Amino acid sequence: MAGEQKIVAAFDAAAESYDAWTEVQSAVARALVARAAADFARAPKTVLDIGAGTGHVTGFARANWSQAHxxxxxxxxxxxxxxxxxxxxxxxxxxxxxxxxxxxRYDLILSSMALHWLADPVAALARWRGLLAPGGELHVAVPVQGSLQEWRSFLHKAGLEDSLWPFPASFPGAELAAFPARFDSALAFARSLKKSGAHTGAPGGRPLPAPALRKALAAHSGPFDVTFQVAFIRLEAASPRPPAR
Structure with a gap:
């Protein structure tokens, strides 16, 4: 519970700066809603955005389904x-x-860049699926293993322990897509983690030593590229069980 509270507090503290530092998250949200719009055969009457943050997915959903609640x-x-x-x-x-x-219950449930923060992603997916109305669909975008490998390599080369929050392995049946991002510097990327609230370290990990990190960041010159490997998951509402005879 303490870990979950720490994550919530970090994002809450970043509420004012989040939109300005989450270009990739916005791109993933746009892609998620586009996939849902192309796949869902009818206009949903009700939509739920889980892990909505400041509203990247919500905004794109409103643009696509203006009549939906x-x-x-x-x-x-x-x-x-x-x-x-x-x-x-x-x-x-x-x-x-x-x-x-x-x-x-909702015709369409969307969630982007949130599932990996939960202690049991598979259980969360099952719970979310249970919130679907008959015929509804759940569409989720989640970063998986392989994401931000450039940052991990940067830290390792500097002799620093990788403290990133762990990403889950991919999910059966998910489609993978890469979302690259370029920052002006390694320092700018590190700052983006803080400004977006995504700087919470791995459970049990030790915080990066500030002097050593500052030294490594100062030694890096030029742009800094990172890539999110994102899994797109689609689940349909479970079929109702036939009545017992």
């Missing part, structure tokens, strides 16, 4: 406040994405 769920209240300021018509739900079990 859209709800945005996140555990970080300041993130939701930023989302609500941008999209006053969207319902906001402050709740733990891993444990949420509201009564409403």
């Amino acid at each position: 859209i709800a945005a769920l996140d555990a970080a209240p300041h993130m939701l406040a930023r989302l609500k300021a941008k999209f006053p018509d969207v319902e906001t739900i402050q709740a733990d994405a891993a444990a949420y079990s509201g009564a409403a």
Whole structure:
């Protein structure tokens, strides 16, 4: 629980700066909604954005399905406040994405760049699938192993322990896509982790020693490239069980 609270606090603290430092997250959100729009055969009446943050997915969903009732769920209240300021018509739900079990059911559930922060991603997917209305679909984008390998290599070359939050292995049936990003410097990338709230280290890991990290960042010159390896997951609502005879 303490680890989950630390993650929520980090994102909450980054609410004001998040949008300016999450170009890749916005690109992934756009791709996720585009995939859902191409796949879902009808216009959804209800949409749920899980791990909504400040509203990257919510914004693209509103543009695609302007007549739908859209709800945005996140555990970080300041993130939701930023989302609500941008999209006053969207319902906001402050709740733990891993444990949420509201009564409403949704035609379409979307989640981008959030699943990997949960302790048991597979269990979370099963819970989210249970929130689908009959005929509904769940579409999830999640970074998986291989993401940010450039940053890991940079730290290792500097003799520093890799402290990144662990990414899950890919999921059966998921489609993989690479999302590259270029920063002005290694320092700019490190700053982006802080400004986006994504700097929480691996459970049990030790924080990077600040003097050694500053030295390594200062020694790097030129642009710094990183790549997110993103798995796109699609699940349909479970078929209802036939009545017992």
